[in-house]
Amino acid sequence: MKSKTNLFETIVHGIFLVLGLITVGCVLLITIYLIISGIPAIREIGLLDFLFGDTWASTAAQPQYGILPFILTSIYGTAGAILLGVPVGFLTAMYLAKMAPKRAKSVMEQAVSLLAGIPSVVYGLVGMMVLVPGIRSLFHIPDGAGLLAAIVVLAVMILPSIIKMSITALEAVPKEYEDASLALGATPEETYFRVSAPAAKSGIAAAVVLGVGRAIGEAMAVMMVAGNAANMPDSLFQSVRFLTTAVASEMSYSSGLQRQALFSIALVLFLFIMLINAALNFFLKGEKKP
Amino acid sequence: MISNRRRLFLWTVRGGMYLAAALTGILTLFLVGYVMAKGIPNITWQLISTKPSYLSGNIGILPDILNTLYVVIASLAIVLPLGVGAAVYLTEYASSKRLVGVIEYAAEALSGIPSIIYGLVGMLMFSNNFGTCLLSGALTLVIMNLPTIMRNTQESLKTVPQAYREGAFGLGAGKWRVVRTVVLPGCIDGVLTGCILSVGRILGESAALLFTAGFAHALNGFWDGLSSAGATLTVALYVYAKEQGEFGVAFAIAAILMVLSLLINLAAVLVTKYFQRRNAV
Amino acid sequence: MKRVLSAITALTLMLTLAACGSNGGTTADVSTTAGGTTAAAAPSENADLTGSVSTDGSTSMESVIGALGEAFTEANAKATFTYNPTGSSAGIQAVQEGRCDIGLSSRALKDEEKASGLTETVLAYDGIAMIVNPANTVEDLTVEQIAAIYTGEITNWSEVGGEDAEIVLIGREAGSGTRSGFEEITGTEDACKYRQELTSTGDVITAVAQNPGAIGYASLASVKDTVKALKVDGVTPSEETVKDGSYKIQRPFVLATKDGVELSETAQAFFDYITSGEANEIIVAAGVVPAN
Numbered sequence: 135m136k137s138k139t140n141l142f143e144t145i146v147h148g149i150f151l152v153l154g155l156i157t158v159g160c161v162l163l164i165t166i167y168l169i170i171s172g173i174p175a176i177r178e179i180g181l182l183d184f185l186f187g188d189t190w191a192s193t194a195a196q197p198q199y200g201i202l203p204f205i206l207t208s209i210y211g212t213a214g215a216i217l218l219g220v221p222v223g224f225l226t227a228m229y230l231a232k233m234a235p236k237r238a239k240s241v242m243e244q245a246v247s248l249l250a251g252i253p254s255v256v257y258g259l260v261g262m263m264v265l266v267p268g269i270r271s272l273f274h275i276p277d278g279a280g281l282l283a284a285i286v287v288l289a290v291m292i293l294p295s296i297i298k299m300s301i302t303a304l305e306a307v308p309k310e311y312e313d314a315s316l317a318l319g320a321t322p323e324e325t326y327f328r329v330s331a332p333a334a335k336s337g338i339a340a341a342v343v344l345g346v347g348r349a350i351g352e353a354m355a356v357m358m359v360a361g362n363a364a365n366m367p368d369s370l371f372q373s374v375r376f377l378t379t380a381v382a383s384e385m386s387y388s389s390g391l392q393r394q395a396l397f398s399i400a401l402v403l404f405l406f407i408m409l410i411n412a413a414l415n416f417f418l419k420g421e422k423k424p
Numbered sequence: 425m426i427s428n429r430r431r432l433f434l435w436t437v438r439g440g441m442y443l444a445a446a447l448t449g450i451l452t453l454f455l456v457g458y459v460m461a462k463g464i465p466n467i468t469w470q471l472i473s474t475k476p477s478y479l480s481g482n483i484g485i486l487p488d489i490l491n492t493l494y495v496v497i498a499s500l501a502i503v504l505p506l507g508v509g510a511a512v513y514l515t516e517y518a519s520s521k522r523l524v525g526v527i528e529y530a531a532e533a534l535s536g537i538p539s540i541i542y543g544l545v546g547m548l549m550f551s552n553n554f555g556t557c558l559l560s561g562a563l564t565l566v567i568m569n570l571p572t573i574m575r576n577t578q579e580s581l582k583t584v585p586q587a588y589r590e591g592a593f594g595l596g597a598g599k600w601r602v603v604r605t606v607v608l609p610g611c612i613d614g615v616l617t618g619c620i621l622s623v624g625r626i627l628g629e630s631a632a633l634l635f636t637a638g639f640a641h642a643l644n645g646f647w648d649g650l651s652s653a654g655a656t657l658t659v660a661l662y663v664y665a666k667e668q669g670e671f672g673v674a675f676a677i678a679a680i681l682m683v684l685s686l687l688i689n690l691a692a693v694l695v696t697k698y699f700q701r702r703n704a705v
Numbered sequence: 706m707k708r709v710l711s712a713i714t715a716l717t718l719m720l721t722l723a724a725c726g727s728n729g730g731t732t733a734d735v736s737t738t739a740g741g742t743t744a745a746a747a748p749s750e751n752a753d754l755t756g757s758v759s760t761d762g763s764t765s766m767e768s769v770i771g772a773l774g775e776a777f778t779e780a781n782a783k784a785t786f787t788y789n790p791t792g793s794s795a796g797i798q799a800v801q802e803g804r805c806d807i808g809l810s811s812r813a814l815k816d817e818e819k820a821s822g823l824t825e826t827v828l829a830y831d832g833i834a835m836i837v838n839p840a841n842t843v844e845d846l847t848v849e850q851i852a853a854i855y856t857g858e859i860t861n862w863s864e865v866g867g868e869d870a871e872i873v874l875i876g877r878e879a880g881s882g883t884r885s886g887f888e889e890i891t892g893t894e895d896a897c898k899y900r901q902e903l904t905s906t907g908d909v910i911t912a913v914a915q916n917p918g919a920i921g922y923a924s925l926a927s928v929k930d931t932v933k934a935l936k937v938d939g940v941t942p943s944e945e946t947v948k949d950g951s952y953k954i955q956r957p958f959v960l961a962t963k964d965g966v967e968l969s970e971t972a973q974a975f976f977d978y979i980t981s982g983e984a985n986e987i988i989v990a991a992g993v994v995p996a997n
Contacts, residue, residue: 139598146600150517153509157530157574160567164537164545171548193879194895225437225444233441242445244689245452251685252455253628253658256678259665260458262908267915276871276918279901290451297448323434344536351538353631354662362878362902373900378540382631383904385544386764387792387880400544404537411536415529478772479779479987556789638789653789667764669907669929 165404172401175199175394184398190364190375192384192392199395201402207367207374208406211281211356212349215288219349220342222289223296230297231304232326243301250294258358261287266359275371279361282370287355292345299344303337304330340417347410351403353378377403456682463679466672472680475643483673487643488660491558494649495637495656496626498562499569500619506566507573508608508615514574515581516603531571542568543635551636559650561637565626572625573618580614581607613699617692624688627681630658639663657681756971757785762796762809763882765906765924766958769829769991770809773979776987784971793882797823800961806972808961811882812889818961826960826980829993832925832947833887833954834934836910840917843867845936848953852891854920857898862918874900875912875921886956887922922954926992948994958993 176184179199187200230239262279265286270278307330315325331338353376361373362383375383381396381403388396474484510527518524546564554560584607592602638653641660655663657677665674758777760770767790774786791799793810797818800808814825835851837843843865846854853859854872863869876899877884883906888894903909906927913921914931921932925942928934934942937953946952960976962968968976978984985995 143599146603147517150509150513153506154513154518154523154527156506157510157527157534157570160570161530161533163549164541164567167545167548168541191879191895193885221440222444222447225441226448229441229445234445242449244686244693245449245456247689248456248682248686249448249452251624251628251682251689252459253630253661253678253681255630255658255662255665256455256459256681259671259674259678260455262911263915264458266912270916277873277900277916279912290455293448293451321430321434323437324430327437347536347538351536351540353538353540357904358666358908361900362904363899364902373902375902378538381544382540383878383902384880385635387794387878387882389794389798389880392880397544400541404541407536407538407541408533411533414536415532478768478775478991640788652787666905666907667767669910669927671911 168397168401168404171394171397173398175391175398176401178391179395179398184395185402188366190380192388192395197391199391201377201380201399203364203366204375204377204380204399205402207281207360208350208377208403210367211284211288211360211374211376212346214281214285215292215349216342216345218285218289219292219296219345223293223341223345224300224338226293227297227300227304228326228331231301232322232330246294246297249290250298254291254352254355255358257287257291258355261355261359269371273371277361277373278371279359279373280369280371281360281367281374284356284360284374284376285370287359288349288352291352291355292348295348296341296345299341300334300338303334303341306337307333336417340414343410343414343417347407347414350406350410351378353382357382377406459675459678459682462671463675463677463682466676467679471673471676476641483664483670485641485657485660485673485677487641488655488657488677490643491649491654492627492656492658494646494654495558495562495565495633496623497646498559498650499565499626500622502562503566503569503573503622504615504619507570507618508577508611510570510574511577511581511611511614512603512607514578516599516607531574534567535571537568539568539629539632542632546632546636555651556636556638556653557651558637558654561633561656562650564632564636565629568629568632569622569625572621573615576614576618576621577611578614580611580617584610613695616695620688620692620695624685626656627684627688628658629656630662633659634662754781754971754974755783756969757787758807758969758972758975759787759789759805760796760807760809761789761791761799761805762961763793763811763958764790765811765831765882766809768926769958769988769993772987772991773984774975776984777975777978781971781974784975786975792880794880797961800963803963803966806962806968807976810959810961811956812886813957813959814961822964823961824964826962826976827957827996828960828979829958829988829995830947830955831958831993832942832952833883833890833922833956834925834928834942835920835922835937835954836913836928836932836934837920838913838917839931839933841867841933843935845939847938848891851937851954852893855888855891855893855897870918873916873919874898875909875919876902877909877922878902878904882956883922883924887954890954890956924992944989944994957996 184199184201186202187198188202189198189200190203191198230242234242261283265283266278268278269283311329311333312325315329316322356376357379360376360379362375362379363373364375365372367374377399381399384392385396471484472489473486474482475487476483514524514527542564546560550560550563588606589602592606633656639655639659640653641655642652644652658681661674661677664670770788774788778784778786793812796808797810799805801821801823814823819825835846843862846865850859850865855874859865860872861869862872874897876897888897901912903912906923909921909923910929910932913919940946940952942952947955980997982997988995
């Protein structure tokens with residue numbers, strides 16, 4: 135009887151172990167699939183030519199597969215979105231976490247969740263119909279689709295995650311810190327920005343890294359406003375192509391080496407994301423330690 | 425007394441905060457207003473109750489609504505046992521701290537992968553084996569939502585008081601019995617929240633589904649639907665806006681999706697409040 | 706606790722039932738619509754065909770092949786029709802590998818594709834319209850002018866009789882059938898200096914409709930009144946001018962079938978129906994010009 139129960143418990147334990155390992159299995163599977171399908175084209179094109187070639191002409195008679203423009207565009211675009219989105223997100227979070235009346239806070243939080251729930255295609259659509267013509271007439275340029283439009287759309291799209299994570303981080307700051315600062319005669323604003331914000335810095339850093347991940351991985355909305363020509367991103371109004379949009383825009387019609395090269399781009403993008411995840415993990419770990 | 429420098433700081437940051445909060449608020453208001461204004465006039469009973477026809481030029485999104493429902497049901501049916509099981513393993517069974525770390529890291533990695541990569545990998549893993557169909561799409565979404573379900577379950581498992589478990593063990597219950605009767609019922613709130621968040625994510629997903637589930641608008645039953653290509657509402661929105669230039673329909677779908685996402689957010693808040701109150705008693 | 710659990714179980718059950726319910730409901734729906742077909746353009750084949758027809762390929766052919774498939778399955782309620790919009794090259798590859806009955810291509814088959822054992826049957830012709838913003842005063846361009854515009858030799862509308870404004874070139878992504886058709890006819894392969902490369906017809910039309918200096922190309926069938934279609938060499942794009950060949954920028958919609966492989970009875974019936982001229986009314990309604 136006893137051994138029967140033990141056997142049963144062992145089996146149950148085993149089943150749960152397998153379930154627990156599924157996430158690890160998924161990550162491994164995704165990595166393996168991407169490496170297997172991404173390596174052949176890199177091998178054929180040559181790693182240096184692929185990563186640092188500055189011309190992408192996948193369907194030309196003499197095809198060229200250099201993805202440096204995409205890599206730079208993704209980096210610039212993400213940096214721009216962070217520059218615009220983080221200050222606005224952080225200040226909004228500070229207002230909501232510390233200063234806002236209770237009712238305003240709950241309404242705004244709902245609004246922010248709503249912003250997070252809008253499908254990215256809708257951001258693209260609105261960007262195409264409002265933002266792109268707006269940029270064109272504001273700056274008196276022939277066409278508004280380009281890096282700047284993409285940066286603005288991305289900044290809006292990462293806003294909800296930055297706000298939410300920053301609020302969580304700011305609210306986790308022990309009340310005693312703030313009380314002490316206030317008791318010493320600091321104004322509330324000074325307390326929040328000089329005491330609470332530094333205390334929540336790892337959480338806020340994590341929010342920024344999360345925003346970077348979102349921005350670098352977004353495809354559908356960017357595809358509709360960035361212009362999509364494979365140019366080097368040397369001006370804010372240049373029509374550009376991101377790593378994600380390079381994959382998404384040519385995937386459905388591609389064949390042969392072109393298709394394999396698209397998988398290689400996905401592999402590069404995946405490596406970027408994994409780096410960002412490692413950074414995120416680092417900051418979150420930092421937060422847990424006092 | 426407050427010096428001028430301090431006053432300047434005070435007003436700068438206060439101004440900054442008000443400005444930022446106002447900007448966020450206005451942006452949200454504008455986006456929601458714009459989509460609603462363009463979408464709601466185009467929502468008709470005809471639109472949501474018929475299937476599209478090339479012959480008559482009719483546009484209806486009933487198949488897309490059903491497809492969305494099928495994908496949600498299929499994904500949740502698969503992801504729930506997996507995610508809850510993984511969470512139970514992590515909080516109840518796992519003894520190696522290092523293994524827990526690895527699993528949690530993997531979950532984090534999964535939630536950081538952009539949907540376009542899920543689309544590609546889903547295409548390679550599932551669509552190449554099962555064909556381009558809703559099932560392939562649902563399986564892709566299972567991987568995407570695994571971390572959400574797992575983490576929410578885990579969070580609420582942590583709130584089940586240790587004393588309950590010890591009490592049950594003390595009464596001579598086996599581990600599985602404790603899990604089944606004490607631990608699992610205690611994490612329902614987390615599972616529900618996880619489900620709600622997952623549904624939200626599935627509703628808004630386009631890139632991962634476009635490459636795995638295709639974008640047909642055929643009217644099918646549940647099982648036929650899973651085995652044939654089909655568009656969910658968001659994919660249909662994408663197709664109508666981009667391939668066919670039917671912006672009225674696209675914004676109508678967008679408005680519907682926005683209302684759904686509002687309802688989902690409300691549901692999440694209500695569930696959390698309900699269980700908070702219950703646990704407090 | 707128990708109550709919550711049972712409530713959830715009940716909810717799940719209800720959802721499952723609802724799914725099954727809608728299953729029954731929708732099947733009924735399909736058969737009623739199949740019964741009520743308009744006889745006008747319906748194929749005259751007998752109603753006993755039970756097999757399936759699978760087509761795969763060009764996204765530009767979506768509306769025409771979709772309409773034909775719909776008419777076919779309405780007349781043959783037991784037959785099933787599938788269309789997989791993957792793109793011309795993918796469709797040709799699919800028929801080569803036997804993954805579908807009929808491959809759909811919105812460009813003529815290349816010589817090496819024909820050599821590999823494929824037969825091309827032209828189903829229809831589609832005009833590629835040159836579209837500009839309605840505010841643009843230019844009405845007419847020659848093929849040479851269009852080529853010069855797209856290769857960057859002409860960069861201002863004033864050089865072709867319009868206002869003094871920079872020309873913004875809008876095109877499609879590499880691999881698109883519309884793009885390869887356009888570049889082949891105008892002789893601008895690999896030489897176009899696109900400002901925007903968009904991934905769909907709808908996007909091109911939207912971008913052109915939002916920008917007074919833009920020019921783009923799109924399938925004639927999908928051109929809406931938010932943009933203006935230009936005359937090419939003095940010829941207005943229309944069904945007649947595409948048919949008699951006087952409108953230069955046009956491409957064939959091709960059905961690719963594999964030599965030596967006999968189509969199933971149903972697939973053959975579908976093929977005959979759409980190429981016999983019987984279905985011309987539907988093809989015209991979809992905005993393209995039937996070949997037969």
